[in-house]
Amino acid sequence: MLRDQIKKDIFSAIKAKKVDISEDQIEVARTADPKFGDFSTNIALKVNRDQLPETSKGKQSPQETAKLLTDSLKDCAYVEKLEVAGPGFINFFIKPEVWQTEVESVLNSSSVIASIAKQSQTILVEYAHPNTHKLFHIGHLRNITTGETIARLLEAVGNKVTRVNYQGDVGLHIAKAIWGLQNLGTKEPKTLDQKIELLAQAYKAGNQAYEEGGQKEAIELINKKIYEKDAEIMKVWEQTRGWSLEYFDRIYSRVGTKFDRLYFESEVADSGKKEVLRGQNEGIFEKSEGAVVFAGDKYGLHKRVFINSLGFPTYEGKDMGLAKLQFSEYSPDLIIHTVAPEQTDYFKVIFKAMEFLLPQTKGKELHLAYGWVRLKEGKMSSRKGEVITGEWLLDEAKNKIKEQFVDVGDDVAEQVAVGAVKYSFLKMSLGQDLVFDINEAVNLNGNSGPYLQYTHARCVSVLAKNHGIVKPNNLDSMLPEENALLGALGHFEEVVLDAAVSYSPNLVANFLFDVAQKFNGFYNKLPILKAAEPEQAKRLFLTRATADVLKKGLYLLGIFAPEKM
């Protein structure tokens, strides 16, 4: 990757000036404005203050330091021009043929790009996490969208990624739904949609009965029977749990996610409780008011209940069983739990408890929080009445696309709808809450998934009309539109790397939008197929590279790139 080479060369240059600095302190940034070149470094500004040795001449100004450095850097093979600018930045202008080489390395690689395969960890990415007997709402949609792209980014930089999903299928919420089923009058539902609708109604009724209907004890009894695997309850439980799982599979398949391993709370409840009791014997947990708790307050954290006073493991207790199981099955270097932000303090507590109970997990557990999805009405909640489901949203997007483009086939409409919704989440920075506006999500203009898909399809369409060689051999006299596009494409690898290591898919989204804008500007101004040689070969190369980068980038975001739309 070019950026790495530049860092190395700056490091050598500055070492030669006898400045004590480590290589990772060298910052090389992509510039925002073409007049500042392709890359810039602020090293002269950083170094000038206190790291330069005192010389007989006294303090150098940053500009003087930068000037000295450019003298040693100007002969680097990729450098077309160097400039010292502003308070002391060094701006690098890269030779077009070097960018061409960078772009060709992308074109020649498959989904994993060799030069950015810098990691080789075994990573579990855990996401989706719907609870059975409840609906998959649009918060889950942001979750699965985020988890899938994180998994793909981490794979792209060389890790071995296992996609896992941890689903709540025991606990009070299930008891509420089962109470509802038993008290609603059971008309046997036929279709999957009817089954899910029935479960939703049952949960709503059960929740209301629990909160204000005086049925608290009855529902807690059902909960007890679930944990104790009471035969009669198990029958209902298994059947309705199966409905939920079938319903979830339908969604996973729509959004292009395939899990390698489904974990369930029912699977880890017993072992979790056992682990907590073992910890209690070892003094890690303590008894308090009939419950078994972890005294997080000793570490500035919350004190939390791991086994409740009825003797059932809470969410906390079950997570002990989950961690033990995950480490025994995969021995991961890292487990990423993609979970909503309000659980940040919760995770701090269980990770701390796990340091003592399961020392092998130390430093290997990560809570990746993504922001809330809000509607104009406020926070979505399946505890209250109004639930916006993931499927409703995808269907709505699909209908609007079909309304606007009557010729579009069903498959493509589906791909565009899923892309539109996913992109509207991913273009935002991960931790930020976002306000979701359905009309804006399906608006196909501007910074949107369909805009990127459209640009890709447009490139493919142009390329399909040409059967010649698309490797240019002359990059002289590049026009500004060509240069801007080529340079942008050349940054792909470093953007993917940055996105992966910082868990920031929005870097990829914003990059792709920039590429698409530059391509469309280029396309609008300059003929491709009607151009004469050598312009035609050059422009076809740029078109092919744009199509490839958009396709690979969209793949990393978990978005399909149809060839026609």
Place this chain on the structure above:
RNA sequence: GCGCUCGUAGCUUAAUGGAUAAAGCAUUCGCUUGCGGAGCGAAAGAUUGCGAGUUCGAGUCUCGCCGAGCGCACCA
């Protein structure tokens, strides 16, 4: 009450402590005998909630204030 997160154009959002705070939507004005107009160009739109501080340099870091959201024991 204690803690965490957040406050950027009318709206939704970008911006590893860097150069003139960047886009999209909406608004206004332009571009089609054209390789896909779901496109392109342009205009207008900001005291980055308020006030101090650190720094060569602050939307970003520190402190205070105002406002919003979330979390603080038997839910998940």
